[in-house]
Amino acid sequence: MDRLTSMAVFVKTADSGSFAAAALAFGISSQMAGKHVSTLEERVGARLLNRTTRRQSLTEIGQIFYERCKALLADAEAAESVAQELSASPRGRLRITAPVTFGANCLAPMIARYLKGHPHVLVDLTLTDRFVDLIDEGYEAAIRLGALTDSSLIGRQLIPYRLLVCASPDYLAEHGEPRTPAELADHACLSFVYMTRPVAIEWHFSDAHGEYVVPVSGPFHANDVKALRAAALHGAGVMLAPEVAVQEDLAAGRLVRLLRDYETPARPMHLVFPASRATPKLRAFINQVVAEFGPDTVQDGQFEAT
Template identity: 60%
Template sequence: MDRLTSMAIFAKAAEAGSFAAAGAALGMSSQLVGKHVRALEARYGMQLINRTTRRQSLTEAGRAFYEGCKAVLAEAEAVEALTANLQAVPRGTLRVNAPVSFGAYRLAPALARYLADHPEVQVELTLSDRVVDLVDEGYDAVIRIAPLPDSRMIARPLTPYRLIVCASPAYLAARGTPRRPEDLADHECLGFAYWGRPPEPEWVLTGERTTTNVRVGGRLSINSGQGLRMAALAGLGIILQPLELLDDDLASGRLVRVLPGYEAPPLPVHLLFSPDRRPTPKLRSFIDFVTATFG
C-alpha cells in the first residue's frame, strides 16, 4: 500500500472517530480504512488505535503519529502545489519599480526579450529614484541601487553599478582637464539631488591604490541622471553618473571620461520581492530573467 495514502486515511479515521465515519468521508468501505490502519501498525510495529466493539480511540503512540502525519501531509500538499505552480504558464500584470537611469537604460531594453518569452504577461514598469514601499504600494518586485537596510524582503544581488566622471570636450577646453581628484574642487561639478536631498558635498573616488574624498560643488543640481547627462553635453560641468547612461556618448566622443584611473565605489544592486512561500509563475519567471540578465 502507498504509505502516504495510508497516513491520510489514518488521519481521517483519527479525526472522524471511527472507521465507518472515515470511510463515508473518503468514499470507501470501513473495512478498507481498517486495512490501511493495520498496514501502518504492522509497518511501524505499534498499535495506533484502541478498537472495541463500541468505540475507538488513539493510543499514546497513535496521538504522536497523528501529529506527525498532519505535518507530513501538509508538506506533501505544499510540494504538490509548488509543482503545479511551476508548471503553470506565467500570466497577468507584473508591477515593477526601478531607479530611473537603471530602468530606462538597462531594464526597459531587456524587457523586450522577457515579454517575447512570456506572451501572457503584461509589465507595468514605474521609474523613480524614490525608495518605494514594495508591499504598501503594490509592487511585485523592486530593483534598488544602494546598500540595503535590514529588511524582511528577499534580496537577490545583481551586478554592482559603476559610476564614472565625465564632461564634454567643450567644457574641458574652456576650463582645463582635471589630472588629480583634488582638481575637481576647482570645477563645476553638477550634483544629483532627489526627493529633497541636496547633492552629496563630496565625491569618493577610488584609484588603483588610493581612495580620495573630494569636496565638490557647482551652481546646478538636477534630480535626474538623464538631466545631468544633457547638462554635461551642453558643457555646463562635470558629472558623476552610471556607465550605462554614458556609454553611447563616450563611444561617440560627445563626452570624455575624466580621471580615467578613478571610479566611485560601485553601488550594490538588488532585486527585492516579498518572502512569499509560493511566488506566482509571473513573478518567478521575472526573478529568473532579471538574475540571469543582470546577476
C-alpha cells in the same frame, strides 16, 4: 464532512439513481454515500432524495439544490484548472519598481525581451528613486540600490551600480582636463540633488594609495540624470554619472571619461521580492534579471567605452 465532497456524492447519486453507483465512483461504501447525502439534508433542513428500495429520485427542493450543486462543482473544477494553468506558465499582471536611471536605460529594454518570451504577462513598471514598500504598495519586485536592510525580502545580487566622471569635448577644450580628483575644485561640477537630501557637495574617489574626498561646486544641480547629462553634453561642466546613462555617449565620443586611474564608489544593486509572491511570472522575471544583470554574467567594465 467536507461540503464539496458531499455535494459531489449527492450529484453523482442523483445522476446514477443509486447510492451504490455513487459509492463505486468515489471508492466509498454505500452507507458512507448515504451519510454524505443525509449530512446535506440536515444542513439545508429538507429532504433532497426520495428513497426507495430500487432507486433514488430528487425531491422538488432536491432538484433545485442539484442544479446549484452542479454549477458550484463546475466552478470549483474550473478554478482548479485555472490555478493549475497559472502555476504551469507565466501569465497575468506583474508590478515592478526600479530606480529611474537604471530602469529606463537597462531594465525597460530587458522587460521588452522578457515579454517576447512570455506573451501572456503584462508588466507595470514604476520608475522612482524613493524607497518603495513592496508589501504595502502592492509591488511584486524591486531593483534596489545600496545595502539591503529589509530582512523580510529575498534579495538577488546584481552588478554594482557604477559611477563615472565625464565631460564633453567642448568643455575640456575650453577648461582643460582634470588629472587628479583635487583638480575638480577648479571645474564646474554638475551635481545630482535628491528631493529629501541636500545637494551632493563631495565626490569620493580611491586608488591604490588610498581614498580621496573632494569638495565640488558648480552652477547647475538637478534631481534627474537626464537633465544633468543634457547639460554635460552642452558643455556646462563635469558630471559624475551612472555608467548606464552615459555609455552610448562615451562610445560615440560625445562625452569623455575622466580620471580613469581613480575609482568612484560603486553602489550595491539587488533585485528584491517577497517570498510569498514568487509566482511563475515573477520567477521567470527573476531568472531573466539575474541572467542579464547578475554578477556572474556581466563583467565589470563591459559597458565601458574604449
